[in-house]
Amino acid sequence: MSLPPWLKTTALTLGSIAVTMLGLLFITFIIGRVMPIDPVLAIVGERAAQSTYDAVYLELGLDKPLIVQFGYYIWDVIRLDFGTSLLNARPVSEDIARVFPATLELATLGITIGIVLGVPLGVLAAVRKGSWIDQIARVVALVGYSMPIFWLGLMGLLIFYGILGWVGGPGRVGIFYVDVVPSVTGLILVDAILDRNWDVFKDAFSHIILPAALLGYYSLAYISRMTRSFMLEQLSAEYVTTARVKGMSEWDVIWKHAFKNIRVQLITVIALSYANLLEGSVLTEIIFSWPGIGSYITTALLSADMNAVLGGTVVVGLIFILLNIFSDLLYKVFDPRAR
């Protein structure tokens, strides 16, 4: 009596997701334990009585064996309880829920720019291999791989904000527009549309466009290179020659045949670079004073607020892992060759 193959695959996948997540939690747990900061002292303060100290020590379960503490930790994370922030004494999970939409909005706009420009650029570079457009695509990607993102962001601010004045400066909106529209989704562009407040929308757009373009450029570098190599592989296949010999127009050969066959691979690449953007936005957020999760983690880090750092790391890590798995699954579901 053997299991049906799909059930086995599902069980294996779920198992590997669970193991990976456990690994992530284990590492953050270890980091939290080797940290040179005494978690009890951080809560009770230096001048607390020994009895208070001991009470908190027991309350945190620090007298238990490490493995039991790890169990508590997993239980806490499952309930989305990352402890309280030492800076503002609010639950870390609330803080993360507040800052996350800003990162999501930025990364989503960034990946959109990357897809809209990167995919056609990659296809063109493959179709006109060796031409000037291929060379341009190569240079664009090479520069993207070599440029420090925080420096490019600074240069962008200097040129487009400082000198030309085309875009809004750091932050999500100008000072006069803060909290003007009610926060429904937390995505300020969407909130402004829901509220039909076009002034806020324009201002928010002028603030987000530069950091989003920056992130878009980085994903474009990767997406265009991958698109190019996928397309080259398809264009050298025999069915393309057959289609051409049949007299099919070049447009149809490229878009109806070759491109259709790379869609799954492409979505995988896009999911991966989206995951990278969510994390890569750390430096971008710092440069543009963007109140997202990257800024949150870094600020917490510099003020030794460990609950916030670890909570933020776990959330980013989990999203990253989920996107990775999602792209993997997509590949398996839609590409019959991978089954």
Add this chain to the structure above:
Amino acid sequence: MAETQSLRAWLLTDTPTSRRHAKLSALYQGWLTFRSNTMAMIGLGILVLLVLVAAAAPLLSPHDPFVQNLGNRLAPLGSEGHLLGTDSLGRDILSRLIYGARITLYIVALVALIAPVAGLLVGTVSGYAGGWIDIVLMRITDIFLAFPRLVLALAFVAALGAGIENAVLAISLTAWPPYARIARAETLTIRSSDYIAAIRLQGAGALRIITRHIWPLCISSLIVRVTLDMAGIILAAAGLGFLGLGAQPPSPEWGAMISEGRRFILDHWWVATMPGLAIFTVSLAFNLLGDGLRDVLDPKAGE
């Protein structure tokens, strides 16, 4: 002239007379292929220059990189005695860039030593041993691969404390998994080949087979990968420096210099711009070199 001619002929011969001869000949032919790649040669040139500059830093730099001169702070480009201007404490930016080359090389060299060696160890052991060792090691590798690298490095630095060595450690901890994957894949193909079976019949143990026969064959694909990753390592180190988690002031680390110049970006743009250009140039050079090396050592992987 005749001597060089004969050396060339000796190197290009079809019938090598010894093992060393064959190796040198292969090396020379690889170099010829590499040399024909202009971009890769430019990359190599920039890196050689970087090493020379770092080695001769005390001779080349016009000023002491740490000496402050508050009377001459934020001097613009091309001001007298300060070709690239001065920073907010009146320190000469050019001298700081020159000394910063040492720090960049130091970081790159350390990571390039730690991460691939760790990956090589894990990968070859995993591939050679097989069975549950393989499963466990590869699972751990996958777990590390699935992590967001920069955020993980941030958390590591948070635990270990800020500083160059800890930044190197944090970057290495997040950089080794791809090397383990590559080394394992190579090991799997090598392991089942006939000559390994022959060596085993001669009585060689696992340790000898791995260190003497499998490692040498994994090296070339690892070198390519390391060179291609170098740019990423430089960017990551600069990023940590920029966040204040890598090299600490007054160290002239390029990322930290950008971070310092950031405050004056709108009025005194050169303070942050110059170190950024330096980082860009070096990581571009590594990317160019890596592309060229890949074409020579691993032609299949090219496009």
